[in-house]
Amino acid sequence: MADLLIQGINLEPRQLLAPDGTTTPTAGLDLTALHDRLPAMYETMVATRELDEEFVNLQRQGQLALFPSCRGQEAAQVGCASALRDTDWLFPQYRELGAFLVRGIDPGGIGLAWRGTWHGGVGFIERCVGPISIAIGTHALHAVGAAMASTWLADGGVTVAFIGDGATSEGDVHEALNLAAVNQAPCIFYVQNNGWAISTPLTDQYRAPSLAHKAIGYGMPGVRVDGNDVAACYLVVAEAAERARRGAGPTLIEAVTYRLGPHTTSDDPTRYRSDEEVDAWEALDPIDRCRAYLLGSGLWDDSLEERARATAAALRTSLRDAVFDAPDGSVAELFDHVFVEPTPVLVAQRAELLAELGREV
Amino acid sequence: MTMVQAIGAALHDAMEADDRVVVFGEDVGRQGGVFRVTDGLRSTFGKQRCFDTPLAESAIVGAAVGMAIRGFRPVPEIQFDGFTYPAFDQIVTHLAKYRSRTRGLVNMPVTLRVPSFGGIGSPEHHSESTETYWAHTAGLKVVVPSTPSDAYSLLRDSIELDDPVVFLEPKRRYWAREDVERGKRTEPIGKAAVRRAGDTVTVVTYGGLVVTALEAAAVAHDEHGWDLEIIDLRSLVPLDFDTVAASVVKTGRCVVLHEGPRTLGMGAELAARVQEELFWNLEAPVLRATGFDTPYPPARLESIWLPGVDRLLDTVERSLTYDHA
Numbered sequence A: 001m002a003d004l005l006i007q008g009i010n011l012e013p014r015q016l017l018a019p020d021g022t023t024t025p026t027a028g029l030d031l032t033a034l035h036d037r038l039p040a041m042y043e044t045m046v047a048t049r050e051l052d053e054e055f056v057n058l059q060r061q062g063q064l065a066l067f068p069s070c071r072g073q074e075a076a077q078v079g080c081a082s083a084l085r086d087t088d089w090l091f092p093q094y095r096e097l098g099a100f101l102v103r104g105i106d107p108g109g110i111g112l113a114w115r116g117t118w119h120g121g122v123g124f125i126e127r128c129v130g131p132i133s134i135a136i137g138t139h140a141l142h143a144v145g146a147a148m149a150s151t152w153l154a155d156g157g158v159t160v161a162f163i164g165d166g167a168t169s170e171g172d173v174h175e176a177l178n179l180a181a182v183n184q185a186p187c188i189f190y191v192q193n194n195g196w197a198i199s200t201p202l203t204d205q206y207r208a209p210s211l212a213h214k215a216i217g218y219g220m221p222g223v224r225v226d227g228n229d230v231a232a233c234y235l236v237v238a239e240a241a242e243r244a245r246r247g248a249g250p251t252l253i254e255a256v257t258y259r260l261g262p263h264t265t266s267d268d269p270t271r272y273r274s275d276e277e278v279d280a281w282e283a284l285d286p287i288d289r290c291r292a293y294l295l296g297s298g299l300w301d302d303s304l305e306e307r308a309r310a311t312a313a314a315l316r317t318s319l320r321d322a323v324f325d326a327p328d329g330s331v332a333e334l335f336d337h338v339f340v341e342p343t344p345v346l347v348a349q350r351a352e353l354l355a356e357l358g359r360e361v
Numbered sequence B: 001m002t003m004v005q006a007i008g009a010a011l012h013d014a015m016e017a018d019d020r021v022v023v024f025g026e027d028v029g030r031q032g033g034v035f036r037v038t039d040g041l042r043s044t045f046g047k048q049r050c051f052d053t054p055l056a057e058s059a060i061v062g063a064a065v066g067m068a069i070r071g072f073r074p075v076p077e078i079q080f081d082g083f084t085y086p087a088f089d090q091i092v093t094h095l096a097k098y099r100s101r102t103r104g105l106v107n108m109p110v111t112l113r114v115p116s117f118g119g120i121g122s123p124e125h126h127s128e129s130t131e132t133y134w135a136h137t138a139g140l141k142v143v144v145p146s147t148p149s150d151a152y153s154l155l156r157d158s159i160e161l162d163d164p165v166v167f168l169e170p171k172r173r174y175w176a177r178e179d180v181e182r183g184k185r186t187e188p189i190g191k192a193a194v195r196r197a198g199d200t201v202t203v204v205t206y207g208g209l210v211v212t213a214l215e216a217a218a219v220a221h222d223e224h225g226w227d228l229e230i231i232d233l234r235s236l237v238p239l240d241f242d243t244v245a246a247s248v249v250k251t252g253r254c255v256v257l258h259e260g261p262r263t264l265g266m267g268a269e270l271a272a273r274v275q276e277e278l279f280w281n282l283e284a285p286v287l288r289a290t291g292f293d294t295p296y297p298p299a300r301l302e303s304i305w306l307p308g309v310d311r312l313l314d315t316v317e318r319s320l321t322y323d324h325a
């Protein structure tokens, strides 16, 4: 792969697997070291794709209010999350289904957010993952604070903020990058550049040579990686995590990928992008690429595909079981979680609403 | 036309009438806005007058302040109520205060449009009632239309006004239809509308709940023989207290209806004003039918959390059965 260095950062995304599954030799990244992990990552990518489809189906059936599909971004998410420890904190945006599955978050708990049963979803914090964060960019600062805390606690942890290309324009993200650099916080800013922020293209979002180049101004390393290459995403994150763990500070990673689906189930992307653009990215499918490499390198056996499909089927079932016609949450809980001890006003208002409801049934 | 179309028409007509009017925000250009409010403006008026910004709300409002300083009349959009918070500093610190800080030398003819309030099953941060933040900030006018023709007229007025206006559009009435006569102005900003005359209890509300209050009034009339007087405030700043007062003098009873949390909402302000100025006219305390002091609930719970016809009628009944002893 040709180097296109601008200010020391390669505009050409780092890549190990070419779209056809052959390998691209890239200095400093050793693919064979990943061989024992690739089958599991393949399995999780397949499961992510299939579960994502189930979410979309459930939304079409009126079971979910909304869903933001991650179709096309499976490698970027699974590769990143797989390179970390289960105790490393992740602060996601809302589209990170692949990372959620790596962490073993129950699909039903994710589904409850999109059904409109509980904001942020259920079962995230227990896995060292922040709840689904819709207020764009705001959680990047939480990642920095959590990373600074990791240093003080000397727990060897690395914290990852998942942000979108759109999110990089928010003030909070600039503040987060600067704060992390100043404190040399063990933090990774993982930008999934998927080409679009709803209808806004990259050309209206930034003028830097790439999003990775923004790292220069903050004083941290910036890396562009092929976000549809699960191996490259894994190794780039592993490298950044290793730096962070030894106290060498934060890294900004830009995973170059594409949102194959609409922004959410409410969006109509034909209003703002061409079919040709989508088709071109369909041809770069991250799952096909990984399968082609596994086949070509002798790592494949048919039981892997069977296992992947079985895992996916089980996840789909567990999602359906959890959300289909699921009962609504208790309205009393809305009052119970506002403070550690509810204020007298909340106690009174809770009783008032329950009385109102009790009379209706 | 729908309220969405009425707002779009107002933007179009304002841009046509005055070439200093510029419209911008997230996804307002290419896509015509996530609700299609700004549909067609970019093709009609070009990219300089209707454009997509990077994803940055503080930038949207802060830049509008700068444009206003240089003589433009910006009409920025914040995509949803909950995303005004990243712009809070620019709104409160600068948009609201620039005129005072420059001793009246610089006006802020900025109209900040915000699709607002709940009731349409949205995800988190898409259903907030922000009006009291702005009403509590000196220097901001706060306008909340309830019908398509008012949305058209109030938006045209807001854009022509030399003061900053936070224009809160009730999403749940976006698809309400009405014949809107283009170019026609209804009552000006600062005038409330009596949407239904009655002499039993005064109900004061605004935005998306005006329809709810009218529905409740029909039920109250048919089932109880009560005649509710429904007042649509239309603007919270300035507040048309005269219209409220005239009604309370007539009915002796007042209920305030709003979606947002009860504590320090518009109901609190109205109750204070009514008892300060009309104490001896009151037959009962001013009561409130509102949301609760919790975060806005997830979509599945919003219909029982939001004040609807039943909660309003319960409150009206409490007012009517108030015991002096």
Ligand SMILES: Cc1ncc(C[n+]2csc(CCOP(=O)(O)OP(=O)(O)O)c2C)c(N)n1
Pocket: A093, A095, A134, A135, A136, A137, A163, A164, A165, A166, A167, A168, A194, A196, A197, A198, A259, A263, B026, B055, B057, B079, B083, B086
């Ligand atoms: C503070 C804030 N402003 C606006 C929005 C509305 N909004 C939701 S998603 C989105 C685009 C996000 O784009 P990006 O960061 O690239 O993430 P992607 O959706 O592509 O995964 C916008 C503008 C929001 N959720 N939060």
Ligand SMILES: [Mg+2]
Pocket: A164, A165, A166, A192, A193, A194, A195, A196, A197, A198
């Ligand atoms: Mg994006």
